[in-house]
Every structure is written in structure tokens, then in C-alpha cells.
Amino acid sequence: MFAIDYHDHGTAAPVAGEPITLQIDGREVTVPAGTSVMRAAALAGVDVPKLCATDTLKAFGSCRLCLVQIEGRKGYPASCTTLAEPGMKVCTQSEHLQQLRRGVIDLYVSDHPLECEGCAANGHCELQSMAAAVGVTETSYERGSMHRPLEVDRSNPYFEFDPQLCIVCSRCVRACEETQGTFALTVQGRGFASKIAASEDEPFLDSECVSCGACVEACPTAALSEKSLARGLPRARAVSTTCAYCGVGCNLVAEVGGTEAEPEVIRMVPNRDGHANAGHACVKGRFAYGYATHADRQLKPMIRKSIREEWREVSWEEAIAYAASEIRRIQERHGRDAVGGITSSRCTNEETFLVQKLVRAAFGTNNVDTCARVCHSPTGYGLKSTLGESAGTQAFSSVAKADVVLVIGANPTDAHPVFGSQMKRRLREGAKLIVIDPRAISLVRSPHVAAEFHLQLRPGTNVAMLNAIAHVVVTEGLVREQFVAERCEAPSYERWKKFVAESRNSPEALADVTGVPAEQVRRAARLYANAANGAIYYGLGVTEHSQGSTAVMALANLAMATGNLGRDGCGVNPLRGQNNVQGSCDMGSFPHEFSGYRHVSDPAVRGMFEHAWGVPLVGEPGLRIPNMFEAALDGTFRGLYVQGEDIVQSDPDTSHVTSALAAMECVIVQDLFLNETAQFAHVFLPGSSFLEKDGTFTNAERRISRVRQVMPPRAGYADWEVTMLLSNALGYPMSYRHPAEIMDEIARLTPTFEGVSFEKIDRLGSIQWPCNEAAPEGTPTMHVGEFVRGKGRFYTTEYVASSERVNSRFPLILTTGRILSQYNVGAQTRRTDNVVWHAEDLLEIHPHDAETRGIADGDWVGLTSRAGETVLRARVSERIAPGVVYTTFHFPQTQANVVTTENSDWATNCPEYKVTAVQVVRITQAEAWRTRTAQAHYAGRTHDPAHA
């Protein structure tokens, strides 16, 4: 059942086509060639009755309800499978057609309950609408069995399947195949006994279903429907907004009921007009929004003088006044630069912009950083250096034109599932896939998708692998020399070419380093380089290394050398982890840059901001997050404002982080929940969820989309308002009346956002920056004709082994990642029913390593590194190679970052999460271990210097 405000066109729009004109019931309509008669009719304002057709799926032609008559043709063709032609004259309404349709509906309702009152789809059921349209109120046939005695499948926490209400139109089966690409559903049996089955006729929860909701979206009745509809609350309005989970940035429609004072989201559905997601969503975005109203939300501000004291709930006024007075007290005593702030990649662009403005203008320091520091800061550095802009090069839709897809250090089906589905669709169409990853991610082999090559390299050897691939490209004459000559700097290319051609960079020489046979590397390199369109997609498996920035440069080098930039179907595409990683970076969250990636030392740029903000600004870079911790430990950094980020759980080497926080005098945490960091806070300011505010997010394809308020802020203020309160209390006035005014300021101060406004985003649906006079409606593909920096710059990318190496004490390498149902530190998803799929972090260990340690699947194991130790359950799996273990970091009970180290990327200090030498041992006293490790990494709480 699609959104209450959506008008379905029956079939999708064709990709492109010459305009053709035809007549529908006497009305002339012009449509692109390739448009179905059904869609042409819908565009002409004529809705042809239908049941098996919907515009997110391919035409199927099975229900026989959309029959039409076409002048000069025999019979009654199905309008969904018949293409419009120039001059065609179509009749959609006649007594004979009505008679045929009545016959079809009569058959359908003979096997469907007719008690619509009380049905979850009442008023929005397509069968109900079609029956009314053709005038059928009861059946003339004997009533069918309606799949009795099959039970309703309520196993999935979010939706249920009622076989009685199913008309076996196959829309759910097709959605699972075409939209999601999981192939979990099928039609089982024949005739009236036909029924929808999940996997081997299992309950949905036990099947291969990934709970994306595509089947629910596609179902024309209430056979597959959200459980939240069962309460029968009317859905009064639909609000289009943007998902607050991963960097895909799906456009969603919140259907809202309840009262004006207490509105309630009844369900969330993907927006079929959404530019990033085109009507698809995942188990997080579509269903896991319940955290917003979870009882754990802390809705009152709180303060305490010492982290050893209990919290005291206070008014907003008192909390803000206390926070401001502490910031000023610390600055007076320890200097202006003794404080700083951290912006959030989960908050809106406007909120992020405001926090960095607060730090630079009100605090008077550049000590501002963002949680993007710990994920994609190497992307910013690497792509800016090579191509000239700190962002991905393509739109998601570009993958539909890729011939070879190279995925390195990313797991799109789990971490970016909606884009993962788009990618799988292209792979099913025939594009070839290369996966470079220490772990066999799902893409390596899934229904109708198989990687040509899975280069299962050792963690920490990305740069060696990319150099080996580049070696093949250069030495086997696969460089697109004309592209390089026209588009790139010759001296840097010559240096790079000479470097990668050295025999020490050959696949054979590096096979011992990467662990991948040379011949596989050579064949994969040829496949990528020879592709008409070769597209690179990467994630944190590239950036979160000591050579993260080098690896990003190596990817850009490869794309330049093979001419795979500046057009659809190719490019270098970072898959951003959180919803607004791109935006938080764009907004000037890094300590050395103003918005639009302009260095603070540039006097012209700084002068512009000083003029706009009315205060002198610092021309030196500030502290990065890891530097803040170091400075806190030596006593020169004592106050921190953290908006929407749980640094204790997400940053590496937890005991180091907690020691630093415990050394500070005032930590201000603004969040939805009392997160792990709040244990070290002196002021807690309640945050607002994405449902409670207006603003924009920018996704991984630079697409700026609107976040629209669905309900008032539960604690009284949206996050941007809280930052304003703090700023005003500090004596630096801020008086924005709406986030649109903040965006107007961003546009005035940021060349790449010059043409952006809320009005334009509302009008166009979304905008991909740069958006300016040269590109008033945005820029889907970057570097067309010329790189942003002018000529592309190759960088020599010497492989340097991580200092984190295995030894007899720590003989395994730990690498970390995500799982589909949980998100980041889990603060949101752990407070939803998504825990039914993943209720704890697990340690994947190869059967060989498990056997030698006496570990069986499900055993408790201790995980120890030189930084710390934790305890979790083992999952014995061949997804990872011997010598490597893998876990997620979603649960504070595990606190996986206790074991990760202080190692970081040489250029940006992005932590090396992906390589940690560890030992794994089977344990029997899990609770004793857990207590001991918790005491170790929260030891800092026993010391509080502020008021000692």
C-alpha cells in the first residue's frame, strides 16, 4: 500500500525517449516513447483500472483488469504491457470493457473477504477501489476458501502477512526480486491454492526476507501490511522528509495521525518520487523510527558540578546559563583555546553549520571537529588533493550505466541497502563485479549476483592491492592516454606511472603482502581497466586505516588513468556512513576549513566570514577530535560541547577517550539519550530527532534533501534552537527564526551552495551541489570536461605496512563493520524491534582459528588487544579468512572500541579501526570478564579534576 498522497501511474517512466502524441478517451497526451498506454492514460488524467501493475515494478500483464481498446487493433490489449505509439487512439471506458472488468473483479472477490470495515487497508485498498469502480459489491460465484486455514504470519515485528487477504497478484514477489533483489518470496501451488511463500515456506522472520518493506509497499490489499495500521488510527496527513540513518538519504513519507498537540507517526513509507531511493527503503528507514518516542528519551536538561554526582534536572534557562558560564570560566582561566565543540553527522546541515559558527565566532577558536573525522576525513583529503573536491563524483543512478563495478572496503547491501539494491539490479543486468574486501560480503554471492573476482586481501593492505592493480594498468598498456593527456597534470602522471611500474609494485611481488594470488589481481585489473564504464564504490574499509588518505588517492589515480571520471556510469564514489557525513563536512566542521572546504588561513575567505559574523576569526587550524583528547590529558583542553555524537562508544581506544573526558572540567552533551559519553558530562541538553525539526541532509551523492518537521520537539527545542540559546547566553547573538534562514546564510558564504534555498529544494525535490549560477539546478556528475582543480593530480602512493602487526601475543587481526539491522553505535536501532535480528555484537572467526582455540559457535570469547579487552559471543564463519576476525560495534555491552588502538591515518588522524592485532580465547565466566573490562575502561570516572 503506497503513501496516502501518492498517485500511482501503473508503470514506470521510460529512461528517455522522443516525444510522441496519442489520444486517450479523446484527450491528447504527449509522452516519451517507451511509455505504456497505462502510464500515458494516467498522465492524461485517466486512471485505467489495474491490480497487478504499479509504477515501481515492470509491467506484468496478469490481472487482465487494465484491458483497453485501440482503434485499428483487434482484441483487448493490456494497457500496462502495450507501449504508446504516435497517433494511437485508445478507449479505456466502454460498456464491453466494463463488463470484462466486472468479470475479472467478480473472480477476485470470490476468494477475498468482503468485510472491508475494520481492515487495515480500508479506504486505501486497490481491490476495494477497483470493485467500486466497476460496480461489484459481491461475487456471483461460490465463495472460495480464501486460503483458509492458513494462519496470519505475524513473525516479523513490523508487518504481517494475512493469506486470506492475498489476491496472488505477485506484486510482492516481483518487488522482492526487482526492487530489493533478495528473491525471498515466491508463489507456491496452483489455482485457488496458490499462495505467497517466504523462502522454503517459512515464517517471514525465519526466511531470507530482509524486511525492507518493498513487498508491503507493493501489496494492493492489506495482505501484507504494517502492524501499526492495525490500531485503525486515521492517517490525516503525509509529510515528506529524509531518512536519518545511512548516507543514502532516502526520501520518506511519514503518515501522521493523532491529535494536533500529540501527532503520531502511524507508518513511514518510501517516497516513490524520492531522487535517491526511487520508492525503496530498508528495515531501518522504513520501520525503525520508534526510538523517537522511546521511553529512554531524556527530555529535561540536567546539570551536575562533578561527574561523580547525580544528575539534577533543571530548566532550560538554568542549564544553558550554567553551560555558558562554565565555557567562559574555563576560557578565562585556561585560555580561549581550552574549549571546543564536535558537530554531528546525524544533525542537519543548518545545525552543523550553527555549531561550527558557535565555536569559531562565540567561543573564538577553531577547535571544532565532526564525527566524520573518524570515518570519511580521508575521503575529503584524498579527493580534494587529486580531483579538487572533497566529495563523490556521481549520482546513485549512475550505477545503472556501469559496466564494471569495483567495490572496495564497503558492504552496500548491509550498510547502504537501498543503494545496494540499485547496484544489484545493474549486476543482474550483466555488469561485472569486483569485490576487494577481507570478508566475503553478501554481494560476493547472492541470488543472481556473483562477483567475477573477490580479492580477499589481508586487512591493512589496500594500498598494496591498488598499487598492484595500477601496475597492471600501466605495464599492460591499459591507460587511457588521451584522457590523461587532456585532463591530468603531466609531471604528476609521469612520476606515478614510473612508480607503479616498478617491479616491487607488481601483483607477483605484492602477493605475499596482500595474500591474493597475482593472477587474480591481474585479471581483475584488466576487467576494470577495459570496461567502457568502470565505477568505484568504497567505504570505511578504505578510509579507516593508517593509509586511508593514500588509498583514496590510489583510487582516484586508477579512475584517472582509466578515464573513468566525468560522465555517467563511472567515477569514484565514497559511500558515506551516516545520513549527513557529507553535509557535516561541507558545512565547515573541520578545524582547518570554513564551509565549502576553504582553509581558515585564507585571508579573503576569513574576511568574508568576519564581515558576515561581525567578529574577528582565528586563521590557524584548531584541534581535531584525537588532538582534543591528547590536549585534555595534558590539561590544555578542558571544555567540550558535543552535539549528537557518542564519542565514548564510537571513537577508538575507549580507555584513552574516557580518561580524556574525565580530565575535562565541563562536557556538554546534547543528545536524544543519556549515551555513554553522558557518563562523563556535566551538562545534558535534550536533543531532537529528525521527526521534530526542519532542515536539510546531504547524502553521499551530494544531494541536499529536506527534513521536514512531523511533530514538535519533544523537549521543547530543536537542536538548532539549543545552539542559538547557548550562543546568546555566551553573548554572541543568534536570532534565526527558521532553518531556512540559516541555509540562506550558508548560501551567501559558500560558493558551492550559492544557489541553494529551501524554496528551490522544495520546488525541485532535491539539489546536488555545486549549485550556483553555472549549475542553477545542481550537478549530478562532477568533473565533466575538467576537474574542479583544473588538471587531475596523480599522487605517488607508497605502501606502508601498518605498525599494528600480529605477534605471538596477538596473533589475529580484528576488523570491524556493520550489519543491516543496526546502525552505528546503535543508540537508535537498539531501541527498536530491530534487535530481533541482531541483539548483540558477535565475533566472526574462521573455523580453523576457532578449532585451534576450542571455540564453538555461540561460545563466549574474550577479545584482547594491546589497548583493552572485551567479551562477546563467537560466530564461526568462513566469511573471513583464517587469521582474521570481525565484529560490529553497535552495542555498548560489547564496546568493541575498547580494543581498537590510537593508530590513525597519517593525513587526517582518522582512526585505524580496521586493523587491530588481537587474541581470542574461549571463556566461561562472561560476566566476570565484562565487569572487569567495564571497570578498566570507565576507570577515569573516579577522577574529576574540575572541582577537586
Place this chain on the structure above:
Amino acid sequence: MNIERLVSMANEISVFFASESPPGQAAHDVAEHLHRFWEPRMRRQIIAHLEEHAGAGLSDLARQAVQALAAERPGGA
């Protein structure tokens, strides 16, 4: 700040530019990187380490870069 950490970071930056920079330019590029990305107290501390402890632990290139940083921008500021 932990001087060992700063030394290690400077050395890692130097390793990149040692192979990347054109001949004779590596020390300048490392110094430039430190200037663009290191907060002044970090730069002051590494310069002080060079002056007071002969830059113990710094690689040759990192040492040259910190010397350049100290010479061109006294105090690292």
C-alpha cells in the same frame, strides 16, 4: 600533548611525502602539511622537542620539516 604521538605523526606524514614529493621538495611539503593541519600548540610542541631534545625520534625528513617550520614561522605560529 604526548610528544611521542606527535613524533610518530610527523614521521608518518614524512613517509608519504618522501616518496610523493618531487626531489628536494619533501621537507617543504611536510612542513606545509603541519602548518595547514596541526593546531599551533602541536606545532609549538614539536618545535620545542626539536630544540630541547634534538628532535629525538624524528626521522631525517621529519626533522628537516620541523626545522623548516621553526625557521619560517618562529614558534610554529
